[in-house]
Amino acid sequence: MTNPELDRLVEAVARRLARITSRRGFLARIGVALVGAAAFPLLPVSRASAQGADAPDDSGLQGTAGDPASCDYWRYCSIDGFLSACCGGTHRSCPPGTEMSRVTWIGTCRHPLDGKDYIISYNDCCGNSFCGRCLCNRNEGDRPVYLTGKSNDINWCMGTPTAAYNSTVAIVLGVATGSS
Amino acid sequence: MTNPELDRLVEAVARRLARITSRRGFLARIGVALVGAAAFPLLPVSRASAQGADAPDDSGLQGTAGDPASCDYWRYCSIDGFLSACCGGTHRSCPPGTEMSRVTWIGTCRHPLDGKDYIISYNDCCGNSFCGRCLCNRNEGDRPVYLTGKSNDINWCMGTPTAAYNSTVAIVLGVATGSS
């Protein structure tokens, strides 16, 4: 291969094809969308105490770790779905025309600056239509469907008037004391 | 570009990408499927006389012009849709689980061997689901929607219990005398 640009293009197209074949790719999105899944590994939050705890200040965060429209955003450590922030909502509110699910799973993410572990509620935004943007899939701790609360294969749009999945938010419930 | 194989691959992938962007590509298929269209240019069949005329013998045809699963098949000169022959049906019967539309448009195709012009009825197979295979689009003579019978933009699955489009057949009605 003696043409770097060409190599790069081939690799590019190949990567593009590979990407859409990956779990992060579009049809993965559809798959995800169809199951409206969110990955919520069971974490030691038994000593959680959220009373009075506020969400941390992200203003000091550098780069994508502070960007709610990026999969690298610190709150998304256990998410699997489209980012509401890319779909007309924010990282803690659902897009217009959807409804936030009440059934959810809870993860714990460490804030890059204050080093505390925060209890994150990943709620799906339900109804309307697939968002299809900004699929974010951090799949650690995924377990089989019969370990319901740990399975990102499951559509968590339950109890809402429709189980159609749109996107997912990441809401700070409080601080997980002692879990660090 | 000094690497022929690589060039070929690039061209290949590019063509592949180009293809799926063309009207013959997948999403064109979806588009077609959604409109269940069939291209039926208005042809001079006013002197049509089908009495006693049988479908011609294809046994002598060479290559794809004699293959009902190929877009090159002689009967498909004015078709736009998925070939029923690729979907569980044949060039003159619909796939299982569908229903043949009664509303249709009529084209005239010349048989490669006997040189006669045959009146072809392009009926859509309706219901079930998109076939999505063997899109065949020969777009000559397409006209705007208000020239209804000449427009391949229109979903011809009408009058059937469902307007969902599956595929299209090409049935010989008879010989178009004098139209050659």
Add this chain to the structure above:
Amino acid sequence: MHRLGALPRFAAACVAVVVGAGLAGPAPAAEPLGKVETLPAPPGRHWVWVSDVLLRRAALVDADTGRFLGMLPGGPGILAPLRSLDGREIYQAETYYARGTRGARTDLVSITDARSLQPQGEVVIPPRRSEHTSWVAGSALSDDGHFLAVFNLNPATSLSIVDVARRRFVGEVETPGCSLVYAAGPRRFFSLCADGSALVVTLDEDGSPVSKLHTPRWFDPRADPVTEKAVRRGDRWFFVSFEGVVHPVDVSGAEVHFAEPWPLLSDAERKESWRIGGMQPFALHAPSGRLYALMHRGGPDTHKAPGTEVFVYDVDRRERVQRFALRNSLASFVLEQLRMPTGGAVDWLLQHLLPAHGVERIAVTQDDAPVLLAATAFPATLAVYDARSGGHLRDVREVGVAVNYVAAP
């Protein structure tokens, strides 16, 4: 009631989650749960609809930022949202089957709140609305904003009239031999007829037809038919023929008037085989009278081929004032996958190496700093251009799967 009935299950769910997490009870949230966004009013000047036939939704996109503002869901077929005159509601004709592709078919006009994008109501209409690939002129809102007309093809042609203010189906107006629907006055529509005339339907205050009149033939449907993909400037519609001749239709008066046709293409350009093409090949910026036309080089029967350039015309002076090339949308798509900026070496390489892939649909905003939207179905792309300079501003990422319609209301 589904919602209410579900509440006990929420409780069960919380318990399940809590038990699973070993909590004694859900922690009170530092941030509120259940918040859903609403859109600001009035709508932004560069908010555009981008409909997707596979995702079955029309996305509301801010062309200035490329961000999604929300989505309007729909069923299979044409998804072409129409905004009420006061901007508070969105109307859309939709089709559903009780069992996906089988069972009872329901056609309806949905009414959606423009700020919450939550359904406000629906009006059921006869289950025969037309499906056609351009998605243009399938429905229209009367200029007084009271009546929505939906084109039916079955294959008998008619219009379903909906009183959107009173949320009721008024009735069906037969339009034998005439198709599609264009608004043409406070309570007036017209359809295009196979004989080259138009059928003008006028409604009374209740939405019932008071007159159905054929205009004289104003184009030759055999020699050079006009495409149905027309654009409007105030009281004037502009239809363009396959051969690129503009046919202005004036709907200001009691009678529809047809102004002098004029050509888009010079003999020299015809010799170069320039031709109009696309599924939404025209856009018009009313304030400036600029008509944008998708052009490509091709022979007869290429009237749907994607455009590689945009020719810009002044419809008052009836002459071309500008032309600019469009980016290769396929290259733009690959570039997006590369997460690379436009203008770089790889961009240049892609633009030149990949087969030229034109644009199928354009639309233009109506403000003083208009942007031109250029869309392709697949790969699904939406490019934003400065409508005055023709300069490329941005590509909207992850715009969808199969963009079948773009509108700049």
Add this chain to the structure above:
Amino acid sequence: MHRLGALPRFAAACVAVVVGAGLAGPAPAAEPLGKVETLPAPPGRHWVWVSDVLLRRAALVDADTGRFLGMLPGGPGILAPLRSLDGREIYQAETYYARGTRGARTDLVSITDARSLQPQGEVVIPPRRSEHTSWVAGSALSDDGHFLAVFNLNPATSLSIVDVARRRFVGEVETPGCSLVYAAGPRRFFSLCADGSALVVTLDEDGSPVSKLHTPRWFDPRADPVTEKAVRRGDRWFFVSFEGVVHPVDVSGAEVHFAEPWPLLSDAERKESWRIGGMQPFALHAPSGRLYALMHRGGPDTHKAPGTEVFVYDVDRRERVQRFALRNSLASFVLEQLRMPTGGAVDWLLQHLLPAHGVERIAVTQDDAPVLLAATAFPATLAVYDARSGGHLRDVREVGVAVNYVAAP
């Protein structure tokens, strides 16, 4: 009745068409109009279901020719057809909303004639069936063929029991803490429980539960959970853990029995980080007792990664008897677009140049000359291998858009 109501419109249509064509009347056909195919019986041994989540249908494909035989439509979510014991009917759980993604939700079990693929009836069930990406074990047919069980998750877990012979919904059986459903006898099912046990539900002749018994814990859900993607050979189910340990479950007796677990991977293979992975990673050929397992090299949490090789085991001897590499499905897809044959220079180049893309789903037919199906969602590919030699036989062209399930009934 819709059909009858439509007849006058057919007439109108014919007239319209005829007038349009300038005919005095439609010419009598040299070939019959309206013919629709039916499938031969019994079903071919290599007929397989390939479900597509975007096209919302399960295609019936002849793996020997790559030809489509027909399609079974469905709504959003899991499309996993089940064939009746006599092969005459097909059952499938489906979900629909009255308005696409909103309105009244209807879950049902559809009954389809296996030869005409025309709907024969439906049984409405509670609107809570589970959606999960693997589409495995979401529903099961009892071994006597009388009862279909559909797994509900909402998030309370239960089974909806349908008497498919009498076309009626029997009732809902709660399965607290236990999920999914596997057939385990004439009128017996079991579900997997979060504590590592199974819940065995036995029905009476009317389909009502006569017993709901928890088995002892037979695996450790914390240390090494079994995947829910199990395969069956007669009275024996084979579950495989994340770490590749086989847990046989014997359902022949009055009580479910758990045989000795055995490992799929040697220490050497573990050192090479070989691991099971995929959405349907296992297939079992009952007559020969061959277990096919999708394998890849990867770390923890890669239990869903596509497989690059198939390891073949003899479940009686509990040892691997074969292993073979799978073709790069991405390369196969590009090759299809090139319309080029396998085995050529370009094929070789693609296979080696494009990033290795494994297989997500496998299935094997149950005849004496079995074929192994290997599918990927996107690009949508279906490869057919000789299940005995591992040799690649063919790729099925244009198999779909997003293949989310493959079954060889």
